[in-house]
Amino acid sequence: MQELELLLYIVTLYTQQRYSKIQIPGGEGSRQTTGRRGNKMLPLILLSHIALSIAAPSPTVECDLDKIAIVGGEYTVSEGGNVSSKVEYTCPEGMYPYPALSRECQYNGRWTDEKLKAECKAILCPRPTMFDNGLFHPRKLRYGIGDVLHFECWGGFRMYGPETRTCQANGKWSGEVTICDDQEGYCPNPGIPIGASKVDISYKIESKVTYECGPGLTMYGSKERVCMENKRWSGAEPTCRFPYTYDTPEEVAQTFSASLSETVESSDPDKVEEDADRTIRVEKDGLMNIFIVIDASKSVGAKNFKTAKDISEVFIDKMASFDFSPRYAVISYASFAKPVVQLSDDDSAKADKVIERIKKYKYTEHEDKQGTNTRAALSEVHNMMSLEHVRNSTKFLLTRNVILLMTDGRHNMGGDPTVEVKRIRELLDIRKGNGREDFLDIYVFGLGNDISDNEINDIASKKDPEKHVFKMKNIDDMKEAFDKMLDDSEILQMCGISRDPGQLGVQEQLPWIAKISITRGSSEEKCKGSIVSRDFVLTAAHCFHLDEELHTINIRVGGKSFKAKQLYRHPKYNPAGKQDKKVEKSFDYDLALIELDKKIQFSRTIRPICLPCTSGASWALKQRGKSVTCSDHEKTLLPSDMERAKFVAEETTNALEWKDVFVKRGNWRLNCLEATKKIDKFKDTPDIKDLITDNFICTGGTEPQVDPPTCKGDSGGPLIVQYKQRFIQVGVISWGTINSCDGTKRKQDPVSPLSRDFHTDLFHMVDWLKEKVPELEFLA
Structure with a gap:
């Protein structure tokens, strides 16, 4: 049957006239026939060779399912025991399947290692x-x-x-x-x-x-x-x-995190180099090509292939936050390699476009999934590099190249993949002792039981003191590793990063939230804040008395306590400054910064939020270049009169949760002013704009939805706009027109149509923030 399938494959190529050179895959090498005569005669030769097999097909070969049980464990079997059926063993924690992690039904009707009884043994x-x-x-x-x-x-x-x-x-x-x-x-x-x-x-x-x-x-x-x-x-x-040894997601994440930190820090011209792990390091203004190579063979399956695409998207999205713009190539492979994104494509440096094309690519687009031709995939990488070498030989030798290869099996056709690794190294002029090793990093992720340890080790780069080869139990473990790859690294100074809400605790979803308490005798005032740097928490000025003593202020972030080293209120904040205009208490410029007594150490539960008009926000918004302005940020985050935003509530102790609201601008903001004028306590204010200045963002009301109101204890917390997978703070919760809460809990009563909340607009506070927190690198 294998010969028949091979014949049909070649005839299909021939009749479609797609190639003048036909390569017959098989074993460790390949045979070729060229020219018109060869193309015409080969199918006829093969047809005569297997004619008898077609006329008298052999009975279906099956393996005995009674011989695959495992003592002390469980198993699953695919294909019902037919040839190529696979048995996967699982054992209780602390044990492994012996003599092998899996077995396969062979053409002789026997399982691999059939004579040895399967059992679970202690690791x-x-x-x-x-x-x-x-x-x-x-x-x-x-x-x-x-x-x-x-x-x-x-x-x-x-x-x-x-x-x-x-x-x-x-x-x-x-x-x-x-x-x-x-x-x-x-x-x-x-x-x-x-x-x-x-x-x-x-x-x-x-x-x-x-x-x-x-x-x-x-x-x-x-x-x-x-x-x-x-x-x-x-x-x-x-x-x-041992064969059963795997790298844990935590181990893989730690290696990548430390390495990616080196990437970000390399953009600092004053950085002192230290020996440290790195995955991808690029000098400032350097060039980089990243090749993502995904196994799409039959054993992978559609579900795991989709997960591999998800991993690629996570990686590209996170890389897009760094201070350089790599170009991408994405290649999937089974019996043959198939480019998803070419390095030479016009949009190969646009992360969002590359991600979009990965999303659209289907597992079914590989017509032949029977083989695992790793060499063909690496040959495609070599071909793309060669084209770049021809197009621009000067830049080519200055460009660093990273290959991420994901596979769930060993190669079974196309020949030794390390041959292509040698060709790639030669093309990049990487030779012993010539100092060019850093221009190529090949990371190999072996997934599952069928991996050849020697093969993935031979393909991967080998650099002291780094690690480029990983063996993981399955692709889900790899996805977990990539989700965690930023967790415990200095790179976490990247702002506005959150974790998957479906997997982790709220603090990991909201790592920038600070809880502030001010003790005054027997009473305690509670507010929220947001981490904006290692030294500062941003909050509302009205949370504090004008003569507040620093020792009364306590700040908790990620379960850790800090004291206030200094408290800075916006110099224009003056609660009694508009009483002559019949504004009993003014919240204009309601903004404060708490300088902490010790620096924050970023982790998976403690990260900074992005502030608008900073370089960090520019990278989060994918807006790069010296011409980017604060106005560009505002147009991106709040492009219309009605935009979705979020704030964080705490209705019960330690139970943080998202609340979705709409930011009202333009005519909708005028409605906010009109609604406020109708409330009794504000009816005597001659000019409502003295109360609600242009320094406020408005949310609340019942149109186009019922916005949840802010409550006591929410003050000082961030009003946030989500942009793709990043979070940018646009306001600070200041005051509301109607109290719809019992303390920190929202009442069950219907929200009044007149209810509005106002937030200090950070786009109007940039000059003061720039003065107090210069390390954030505000836009010019």
Whole structure:
């Protein structure tokens, strides 16, 4: 049947006259026939070769389903036991399927490893075989989850790395490699990963060390490392893994986070370089191409392919926030490679356009999904690079290139993919010792049970002290890693980032919210605020008395408490300043900044909001260049007389929630003024514009929807406009015309049509904010 399918495939190509050269995929190489005669004769030759098979088809081959049960675990089987059916095993936490994570029905009617009974065994961590210049204990034949190794160095040697390491649930030891070194070598002792042995102990310049993993273990990283002139070791630190060992989403996210931080910080001309992990580093005003390569073979399936697209979109959207504009190419592959976005496309540098094209691309667009031709995908990358080299050879050699490859299997056609990696390196002029390694980063994400550890390790880049190859249980784990990839990094100074509301706690959805309390004797005033930098929280001036003592102010962000170092009110805020105009209490310029007593450390639950008219907001809005103005931001965020916005309410303690409202501008704002004039306590105000100045944004009322009113305790909180996946604050909650609340709770009574809320308009406060928080880099 395979030959028949092959024949039909070739005949289809021939009859459509799509190629003058036909490549027959199969095995580790390929055969070609060229010219008119070859194209015409090949189908006839193959037809005669398999005519008897067609005339007398063989019976369907099936494997015995009674031979796949697993002791202590569960399994699923695809294709009902026919040839190519796959068995997937699962075991309880802390155990793994033995002798293999999966089995496949072969053409001889037998399952792979059929003679060995499947059972769940306890997860182990690799056993130390060598340790230089010191001792470790306890010495055991097996190390299970929770076991702890202790290390000691001999006299004259100093310990680098952890003194203890713990066996984790994924079969990996916690922490980094422990090393005992006397620092007498030209390069430092590179150490020995647990489970490996090392050959050669000379650490002179040009000296080599080689590693080998113990039985049953596979090596990730470099098998050979060389002591270089810069006193660092070439390649990547090796690790030894069992087949069931996976990287957790947290581990992957941490690596990417630290690396992406380097990308952002590289735009700072005063930055001092330090040795740190990075994924993608670009010098300021540098050039970058990013190639996203997605496996679309049959085993992936439509659902996982969509998740891979989602991951790509998340990555591109987050990269679009950095201070550079990479160009993208997106390639999907199965038996053949198919470009989704070409590097040479006019819109390849426009993140939103690239994302739009990824969304439209369907899994079904791959006609042949039987194979996994990784080499073809990397060959397509090489072809795109070659075209760029021809178009602009000068810029080409100054451009950094990043390849993200996602696959759920090993290649089974097209040949060795590392051949294309070598061709790409040659094209980029990356040679030993010529200092161009940073112009190529290949990250490989192996997903699931069918991955070849050696293959994905061989394809991935190897750089000290970085990690470019990851093996993950499934694509959902990879999506979780990418969702978390910004969590615990300095890069979190990027403003207006939130997490998926469906997955995490409210504080992670609203990481910029600050809770403010002011203690006055036996009473306590509560307000909200927003984190705008490491030092400042933005809030409303009316939350504080004019003679407020700093020690009475407490600020909580992300569960952490801060005190006020200084309180700055807008200099034009004067509650009694308009009493001669019959405005009993004026809220004009109702704005304050609290300078904290210590800097905020950003994390997954503590991040800054974007303020308009700042460079951070420009990147969030995808508006770049020196010509961008504050007015451009306003037109983007509030383009019409009726725009959706959000504020944050706390009707019960620690229960933050979004409230959706409409910002009223133009004629709708005039309605706000007219509604306010009809309220008894404001009827005597001669000019309502003395009460409601142009410094206020209006929300509330019952048209076009019933807007939830703000309540006591909401004051000082942000009024936010969401732009795609980013959040920009446009106002600060100030005052309302009608009290529709019992304390912090909104009444069940219908909201009055006259009810309006007013928020200090931050577009009108830029000059003062620029003066007080210059680190935000306000637009000129």
